[in-house]
Amino acid sequence: MKRRTFVGAATALTGASFLPGFANAQSKEIRMIESGGASGESIQKGYIDPLKAKTGINVVRESPSSLGKLRALVESGQTGTTLFELGSGVVLQAKKLGLIEKLDWAAINPAPMFPEAKNEYGFGYQYFSTIMAWRKGAKEPKNFTEFFDTKAFPGKRCLPDYPHYCLPFAVQAAGVPIDKLFPLDVDLAFKKLNEIKKDVAVWWKAGAQPPQLMKDNEVQYSICWSGRVVGDPAFGLNFAGGKADLSFICVVKGSKPEDKAAANKLFYEMSLPENQAKAAEVISYTGPSPTLDALLPKDKLWQFPTSKQNKDVQYFENAEWWADNGEAVNKKWEAFKLSL
Amino acid sequence: MTRSTGFSFIAPLLVLMVVAFNAPIVYMLGLAFWEKGRGFTLEHYEGLVEAPVYLRVLGNTMRIALIATLANIVIGYPLAHWMRGLGSRGRMIAIALVVLPFWVSILVRTYAWIVVLGNGGIVNRALQWSGLTDSPVSFLYNELGVTIGMANVLLPFLVLPLFAAMLRIDDRLLQAAASLGAPPRTIFWKVYFPLTLPALAAGSLLVFILCLGFYVTPAILGGGRVPMISNLLDTLINQIPRWEQASAISTILLIVTLAIFAAYRRLDRKASA
Amino acid sequence: MSDIRLEGVTKRYGTFAAADSVDLSVTQGEFVTILGPSGSGKTTLLSLIAGLNRPTSGRIFIGGRDVTNATAQERNIGLVFQSYALFPHMTVLQNVLFPLGVRKIGGAEADRLARDALKLVRLDGFENRRPSQLSGGQQQRVALARAVVFKPDILLLDEPLGALDRKLREELQVELKQLQRTLGVTTLLVTHDQEEALSLSDRIMVLDKGRTQQIAAPTEAYLRPANRFVAEFLGIANFVSLPDGRQGVVRPERVRLAGAGQGQGQGQGQAARVVEAIYLGQMVRYHLALDDNRSVVAAVPFLGAAHAPGERISVSWESADVWPVT
Numbered sequence: 001m002k003r004r005t006f007v008g009a010a011t012a013l014t015g016a017s018f019l020p021g022f023a024n025a026q027s028k029e030i031r032m033i034e035s036g037g038a039s040g041e042s043i044q045k046g047y048i049d050p051l052k053a054k055t056g057i058n059v060v061r062e063s064p065s066s067l068g069k070l071r072a073l074v075e076s077g078q079t080g081t082t083l084f085e086l087g088s089g090v091v092l093q094a095k096k097l098g099l100i101e102k103l104d105w106a107a108i109n110p111a112p113m114f115p116e117a118k119n120e121y122g123f124g125y126q127y128f129s130t131i132m133a134w135r136k137g138a139k140e141p142k143n144f145t146e147f148f149d150t151k152a153f154p155g156k157r158c159l160p161d162y163p164h165y166c167l168p169f170a171v172q173a174a175g176v177p178i179d180k181l182f183p184l185d186v187d188l189a190f191k192k193l194n195e196i197k198k199d200v201a202v203w204w205k206a207g208a209q210p211p212q213l214m215k216d217n218e219v220q221y222s223i224c225w226s227g228r229v230v231g232d233p234a235f236g237l238n239f240a241g242g243k244a245d246l247s248f249i250c251v252v253k254g255s256k257p258e259d260k261a262a263a264n265k266l267f268y269e270m271s272l273p274e275n276q277a278k279a280a281e282v283i284s285y286t287g288p289s290p291t292l293d294a295l296l297p298k299d300k301l302w303q304f305p306t307s308k309q310n311k312d313v314q315y316f317e318n319a320e321w322w323a324d325n326g327e328a329v330n331k332k333w334e335a336f337k338l339s340l
Numbered sequence: 341m342t343r344s345t346g347f348s349f350i351a352p353l354l355v356l357m358v359v360a361f362n363a364p365i366v367y368m369l370g371l372a373f374w375e376k377g378r379g380f381t382l383e384h385y386e387g388l389v390e391a392p393v394y395l396r397v398l399g400n401t402m403r404i405a406l407i408a409t410l411a412n413i414v415i416g417y418p419l420a421h422w423m424r425g426l427g428s429r430g431r432m433i434a435i436a437l438v439v440l441p442f443w444v445s446i447l448v449r450t451y452a453w454i455v456v457l458g459n460g461g462i463v464n465r466a467l468q469w470s471g472l473t474d475s476p477v478s479f480l481y482n483e484l485g486v487t488i489g490m491a492n493v494l495l496p497f498l499v500l501p502l503f504a505a506m507l508r509i510d511d512r513l514l515q516a517a518a519s520l521g522a523p524p525r526t527i528f529w530k531v532y533f534p535l536t537l538p539a540l541a542a543g544s545l546l547v548f549i550l551c552l553g554f555y556v557t558p559a560i561l562g563g564g565r566v567p568m569i570s571n572l573l574d575t576l577i578n579q580i581p582r583w584e585q586a587s588a589i590s591t592i593l594l595i596v597t598l599a600i601f602a603a604y605r606r607l608d609r610k611a612s613a
Numbered sequence: 614m615s616d617i618r619l620e621g622v623t624k625r626y627g628t629f630a631a632a633d634s635v636d637l638s639v640t641q642g643e644f645v646t647i648l649g650p651s652g653s654g655k656t657t658l659l660s661l662i663a664g665l666n667r668p669t670s671g672r673i674f675i676g677g678r679d680v681t682n683a684t685a686q687e688r689n690i691g692l693v694f695q696s697y698a699l700f701p702h703m704t705v706l707q708n709v710l711f712p713l714g715v716r717k718i719g720g721a722e723a724d725r726l727a728r729d730a731l732k733l734v735r736l737d738g739f740e741n742r743r744p745s746q747l748s749g750g751q752q753q754r755v756a757l758a759r760a761v762v763f764k765p766d767i768l769l770l771d772e773p774l775g776a777l778d779r780k781l782r783e784e785l786q787v788e789l790k791q792l793q794r795t796l797g798v799t800t801l802l803v804t805h806d807q808e809e810a811l812s813l814s815d816r817i818m819v820l821d822k823g824r825t826q827q828i829a830a831p832t833e834a835y836l837r838p839a840n841r842f843v844a845e846f847l848g849i850a851n852f853v854s855l856p857d858g859r860q861g862v863v864r865p866e867r868v869r870l871a872g873a874g875q876g877q878g879q880g881q882g883q884a885a886r887v888v889e890a891i892y893l894g895q896m897v898r899y900h901l902a903l904d905d906n907r908s909v910v911a912a913v914p915f916l917g918a919a920h921a922p923g924e925r926i927s928v929s930w931e932s933a934d935v936w937p938v939t
Binding site: 071093161201209212327335338 | 396480577
Binding site for chain 2: 663665685688712714759760763769
């Protein structure tokens with residue numbers, strides 16, 4: 001292609017998107033960056049496929065998502081990606097850094113949702129739990145005091161290599177009830193971690209590690225994501241004291257109005273319990289509808305983060321506290337890691 | 341063709357290099373000095389000095405990288421030397437085997453080590469079966485695991501240049517040394533080894549620098565017990581996020597790396613002067 | 614200084630014999646050249662003597678000692694390669710000091726010996742250069758100095774001048790001969806260059822397909838070749854039929870020319886036509902066609918006038934200059 005024709009084509013393309021009359025239209029295709037794996041497939045089957053069937057709008061998925069990637073996207077001024085998946089803690093940071101847009105909840109007009117999922121800056125679309133699990137045959141702990149008691153419950157542990165996944169469980173081990181976890185007693189948490197560290201064989205970075213390590217009998221107990229262990233007869237698990245957290249879908253700062261309009265249609269689909277039930281067939285994490293339990297198979301209710309029996313015994317992630325204290329805690333965490 | 345017209349041919353490429361590769365790096369490094377709305381600051385470096393835990397992670401990374409590089413040399417040098425002695429067919433096979441890991445995803449390779457070296461892995465089962473040990477030996481989830489993993493992944497970076505340098509050594513030099521009365525040990529240390537030294541130094545430097553940036557292997561084979569600077573940078577960029585702090589650490593990392601490189605160049609020039 | 618003796622030395626690679634029952638005796642201080650085309654086994658023979666290789670059978674003696682199974686290190690031999698084989702990471706002086714170092718000769722004495730050796734090859738002043746900073750001829754002289762500095766029992770030269778251009782080669786031939794005479798060291802040279810062999814050696818050994826063809830003084834081998842191969846390999850040979858049915862060889866210098874019809878000498882003049890006249894400075898080489906279509910080469914001193922191509926002349930030679938070959 002000659003240079004001149006190339007420039008001409010580029011002008012034609014950019015020109016089209018600014019034509020008056022198109023401003024309120026919806027794009028026929030938008031892009032989303034999500035965390036990938038089964039979670040991404042659940043988005044496809046639960047939400048994107050119904051959206052496409054109803055409206056013809058397609059959503060192209062990419063993965064994985066990270067705050068660094070989002071920041072790079074926004075700071076480079078791109079508008080190609082509209083939707084971005086972020087964890088609850090990261091939503092706050094992304095908001096502070098001006099990387100995401102406020103959602104127009106009136107325009108989305110969602111079906112009823114749990115209040116924490118209806119964030120000003122993000123659609124909490126997927127609950128996931130971080131819980132204790134063990135290799136079948138190991139003595140079964142009922143709470144984190146027992147989980148941290150390596151004398152009464154002997155065996156190697158596998159804990160997350162992230163302070164915000166580890167510390168709240170450590171203070172529970174010291175007897176703090178789940179409604180009194182925050183503000184977090186950081187020193188108490190590290191005291192408990194120092195007691196258990198010699199029995200921790202692996203600090204995991206990837207969610208796939210703990211189930212594999214338990215299967216290989218490298219460790220007997222793990223703190224891990226519920227979706228990785230439920231339904232596998234090789235493992236026992238307990239939601240008691242677990243952490244319920246939400247993944248959010250956010251709108252990238254500077255997205256075009258027509259893309260945002262298309263995104264709102266997707267958000268609406270994501271609020272429907274019947275769609276959430278479809279997504280839950282792919283992954284055992286659940287959407288934010290309070291009436292979802294009725295649509296899920298009765299015999300599997302014990303597997304899901306939001307089923308009544310599980311939601312009540314877990315604490316919910318305190319993203320605000322971590323946003324204010326995360327960095328200071330991380331320095332202590334690195335020092336702790338160096339002491340291993 | 342004059343020099344200047346020659347330059348004009350590569351100028352566009354040079355511009356592309358600077359814009360596409362160097363400018364983003366400079367921007368990233370600049371983040372530590374320059375904050376939006378606040379201007380020039382050294383605060384992020386002060387933070388590093390006041391709470392040196394991040395510097396200690398950097399130190400730890402250097403130490404691990406050094407150990408892994410040494411392990412690489414201990415394995416790689418004899419391997420390359422052995423390959424030199426093979427026939428052309430044997431060499432082809434050996435090179436393919438050395439390069440093979442390049443074609444396999446780093447994640448797959450790393451998990452493969454778990455199968456081999458885990459508590460229930462092949463090696464431990466063999467050791468216990470043969471009665472050499474009663475309980476499994478901890479190869480993984482410690483510094484040993486990280487070292488083994490990094491040595492494995494980076495071995496081709498050392499072996500290939502070393503092997504190429506060894507192949508270039510004329511057999512007649514070694515024959516000449518023998519005919520001049522030198523015993524094999526003297527031939528090796530006075531003739532063969534000095535001739536491979538530049539390639540060994542360059543390969544080791546490459547391995548060392550790559551070790552500094554290792555991410556996946558330490559996280560998995562180290563069981564998270566071996567803090568490395570790139571894992572820390574990941575936390576600072578993706579979890580917390582403090583890009584300014586990450587930038588300050590990266591700058592220090594870059595300076596250290598360049599200093600090592602400069603020292604190598606000086607040594608090299610001295611040796612060939 | 615020692616003598617060399619080979620007894621039935623054979624080296625086989627599978628069924629191929631690179632050296633086949635070779636016998637050779639080199640006396641102390643003698644300069645012998647092993648001459649042969651490439652693939653004749655001459656380098657194999659040298660590497661067997663140097664100890665870089667072991668013979669399949671036969672025995673090798675140096676200075677009366679059986680060294681057949683001795684390593685190269687144990688033989689005390691100075692070896693010079695065509696490729697020089699200087700150690701590129703060492704200076705000229707360090708290269709020459711190397712064999713002294715392995716003999717535990719150090720300090721001032723080693724330094725003096727090395728500098729003397731370099732003076733001998735006229736390279737004093739080049740001590741601190743690297744081999745890569747020297748010309749080919751200079752590098753070869755360093756290799757020579759390195760090979761003689763430790764006073765080896767014998768000196769082995771493997772095509773030492775092969776990589777040099779003609780003028781330099783001729784200069785170095787003279788130097789090599791002088792050096793060998795000065796040191797009086799028993800020397801064995803391998804080359805495929807028959808001129809070099811003829812000009813340098815006390816005796817030459819012609820080798821073909823791993824077998825000895827002739828061992829003789831240069832002029833002897835040239836004028837009285839043992840067989841057709843030697844005759845053809847050493848210079849140009851004119852083959853003629855002898856009355857008894859055998860073949861004889863006449864060297865071009867022994868061919869006489871005269872104007873057409875003017876028979877000269879005792880041989881019968883034969884009519885011939887000049888095909889080509891090649892000027893070689895002091896000599897002219899004529900390629901001639903006899904009337905029966907056989908060709909003859911003649912080399913005669915150039916005295917200002919020459920026969921032109923196409924000219925008819927008469928060719929003759931003394932019967933004493935014809936050497937019968939098989």
